[in-house]
Amino acid sequence: MSVILKAENISKQYRLGTVGTGTLSHDLNRWWHQIRGKEDPYLKVGAVNDRSAKASEDYVWALRDINFEVKTGEVLGIIGKNGAGKSTLLKLLSRVTSPTTGSIRTKGRIASLLEVGTGFHPELTGRENIYLNGAILGMTKPEIRSKIDEIIAFSGCEMYIDTPVKRYSSGMRVRLGFAVAAHLEPEILVVDEVLAVGDAEFQKKAIGKMQDLSTGEGRTVLFVSHNMLSIEQLCSRCIVLENGTVSYNGKTKLAISNYLAKEKQKDTKVSFPLSSKNIRINHFKVIDNLENIAEILFIGSQYKLNLGLKNIATLDQYIDVRIQFFSNEKLITTLNSYHRNETYLLKENEVVDLLFNIPKLPLSSGRYSLGIQIYNRSEKMVLYEHENFFTLEIKEGDFFKTGRLPHRKLLGKCLIDFDMQIRTL
Numbered sequence: 387m388s389v390i391l392k393a394e395n396i397s398k399q400y401r402l403g404t405v406g407t408g409t410l411s412h413d414l415n416r417w418w419h420q421i422r423g424k425e426d427p428y429l430k431v432g433a434v435n436d437r438s439a440k441a442s443e444d445y446v447w448a449l450r451d452i453n454f455e456v457k458t459g460e461v462l463g464i465i466g467k468n469g470a471g472k473s474t475l476l477k478l479l480s481r482v483t484s485p486t487t488g489s490i491r492t493k494g495r496i497a498s499l500l501e502v503g504t505g506f507h508p509e510l511t512g513r514e515n516i517y518l519n520g521a522i523l524g525m526t527k528p529e530i531r532s533k534i535d536e537i538i539a540f541s542g543c544e545m546y547i548d549t550p551v552k553r554y555s556s557g558m559r560v561r562l563g564f565a566v567a568a569h570l571e572p573e574i575l576v577v578d579e580v581l582a583v584g585d586a587e588f589q590k591k592a593i594g595k596m597q598d599l600s601t602g603e604g605r606t607v608l609f610v611s612h613n614m615l616s617i618e619q620l621c622s623r624c625i626v627l628e629n630g631t632v633s634y635n636g637k638t639k640l641a642i643s644n645y646l647a648k649e650k651q652k653d654t655k656v657s658f659p660l661s662s663k664n665i666r667i668n669h670f671k672v673i674d675n676l677e678n679i680a681e682i683l684f685i686g687s688q689y690k691l692n693l694g695l696k697n698i699a700t701l702d703q704y705i706d707v708r709i710q711f712f713s714n715e716k717l718i719t720t721l722n723s724y725h726r727n728e729t730y731l732l733k734e735n736e737v738v739d740l741l742f743n744i745p746k747l748p749l750s751s752g753r754y755s756l757g758i759q760i761y762n763r764s765e766k767m768v769l770y771e772h773e774n775f776f777t778l779e780i781k782e783g784d785f786f787k788t789g790r791l792p793h794r795k796l797l798g799k800c801l802i803d804f805d806m807q808i809r810t811l
Contacts, residue, residue, distance in 0.1 A: 388493075389581040390573060390606050391456040391479065396488030398449040398474055436650045448474045449630045452488070458573075460602040461596065463621030463638060465611070465645050472610045473578055476500055480576050493712065494573025495523050499563050508552035512543060512562050515551055515773050519566045533569050540595070541565035542588070561588055568595050574606045575599060593620055612714055664703065665760055665769040668694035668737070670776055683747060683778055685801065686785030690722070691742040697732040697759070704764045705732050707740060711749065711758040712774075718749065718799050729763050747780070750797045 420654060438767060449471045456462050464472050467607065477483050479490060480498035498505075506515045516537055520530035538544050541561045543554070551559060560683040567575060575596070593616060599605040600622075612616055617624060624641030626634040634644040674680045675688040698704055706724040710717055721731065721742050733737065756776040760769045785801050 388458050389455050390458045390493050391608075392491045393452055393454050393479070394489050394491075396449060396452045396478060396485040396490060397447060398471075398478060398483070399445055399486040400448050401445055408751035417436075439746055447587050447630050449478070449485075452632055454568040454625060454632065454635055456574075456606055456608070456681045458606055459600050460623060461600045461607045461609060463609050463611070463617040463624040463641070464627065465614075465617060465624060467640065468805075471630040473500065474629055475627070476576050476578055476608065477609060479574075492574060495571070496574045496576060497523060497567040497570060497572035498576040499567045500576070500578045506551045506559065506563065509550055511550055512541075512554070513538075515562070516566055520570050523572060525570055525572050530570070533571075537562075537565045537569045540569065540591070541693075557585060557588070564592055568592075568599060570606065574608065576608045578610045579612060584659045589616075596620060614714055614715075618642060660770065660772070660775070662697070663698070664699035664762070665705075666696045666698050667758075667760075667770065668696055670682060670694070670758075671779070681779075683780045685746055685747055685749070685751060685780060686783040686787070689744045689747055691744070693740040693742070695732065695740065696737045700734060702731060702733045703704035703762050703769070704729050705769065706761045706763055708759040708761070709742065710759075711778075712755045713752060713799060718754065722763075724763075746785070746803065748782070748785070748801045748803075749780055749781045750801065751766070751780050752799075754780065 391807075399557065452475065454462075464475065466472050474483075476498070477500060478485050479492075480500065482498070482500065483789060496763055505519055507518060510518065513534070515526065516534055517530055520533075521527075538547050541547075541558075541564075543558050543562050546558065554562070562578070562603075566579075571803070577592075577596070596607050596609065597620060600607050607620075609617070609620060621638045623636065624634075625632055626637045626641050626645045634641050658669050669692070671692045672680045672683065673692050675692045680689060691709060693707065693709075695705075698732050706722065706729055708720060708722045708724070710720045712718065720783070725739075754777070756773045756778065757771075757773045758775050759771045761767070786803070
């Protein structure tokens with residue numbers, strides 16, 4: 387297969403702080419160096435793209451020295467945590483902005499879906515925007531007309547197709563935008579995380595369409611997502627971005643493992659006790675059915691989540707506790723004492739152990755982060771909140787007690803216990 391896209395030493399630098407402040411002097415300085423045949427003085431400065439670090443310089447390298455090739459018909463996944471440079475890279479590849487250094491060479495038309503409603507004029511109808519986008523891609527009116535019925539049917543927005551796009555919901559704009567980008571015959575389709583805005587049915591349809599484009603029509607797809615299942619299902623190769631640089635470039639499964647392993651290394655272990663003005667968390671632990679502390683959990687086994695609290699306020703408090711389970715930053719399920727009508731009166735200086743009993747763990751194997759919120763029901767105020775205070779590792783287990791372990795790819799994130807009956811007619 388021939389190379390359809392090649393990125394060589396591309397970097398992108400941005401100025402931090404208020405937009406426009408002091409930029410004229412910097413531009414003049416750049417111009418003065420240029421006419422004297424010298425290197426841009428600001429290419430020698432700039433902080434690493436670590437959004438959690440304190441700014442120490444005026445410039446930051448959103449991307450630095452990125453090199454890769456994409457072949458015709460390949461589906462390339464791009465993953466990394468928020469702020470790693472994924473969207474910046476796609477904007478460079480789509481020519482929305484230009485790199486500070488380096489070059490990007492492509493063959494053929496590029497269609498991009500980077501943000502909700504990208505390229506749509508809000509005052510024009512959906513039908514008019516289809517023609518507008520087709521013209522931007524260099525297609526003739528007869529070419530667009532031959533595809534328009536297929537685009538409208540795929541988007542599922544036929545009722546509103548002659549309504550101005552400004553009246554569309556974000557999900558409808560994504561549906562129409564993806565339908566246009568995928569059907570107007572681009573050689574390269576660039577898709578950012580926007581598909582997450584669509585509903586489950588549309589996401590499944592969109593992934594199927596991208597697979598058809600690559601395998602059936604030999605078109606190239608660049609796909610950014612935080613959904614590792616979609617990445618594994620769709621992509622033949624993957625790039626992992628970390629702080630604006632490529633930390634891994636290779637097979638998808640190895641890339642996902644590399645990414646998740648690095649995220650695990652960066653997990654910060656919370657040290658107990660955790661305190662706020664009115665409440666203190668003395669401990670949190672998971673206990674198995676033998677009353678031992680569980681480090682690794684297994685699907686289908688019984689566990690108790692043990693939360694130790696102390697009321698350090700000078701009054702009694704009616705409290706609700708909510709524990710959330712997250713996978714890849716997506717909420718999977720919640721244990722909420724309020725839903726069980728278990729609001730508890732915590733008296734002044736009282737120390738208690740709260741036990742959340744899970745008779746049969748229904749979550750599939752993987753790593754989960756736990757979030758917690760403790761709420762004062764009577765005062766209607768949050769006493770304590772933490773989005774990632776604990777991490778769970780869940781392994782495969784005999785959930786159905788049949789000796790048959792569910793295949794992970796066919797499992798999803800949650801199991802449901804069920805009975806079967808067969809009636810002869």
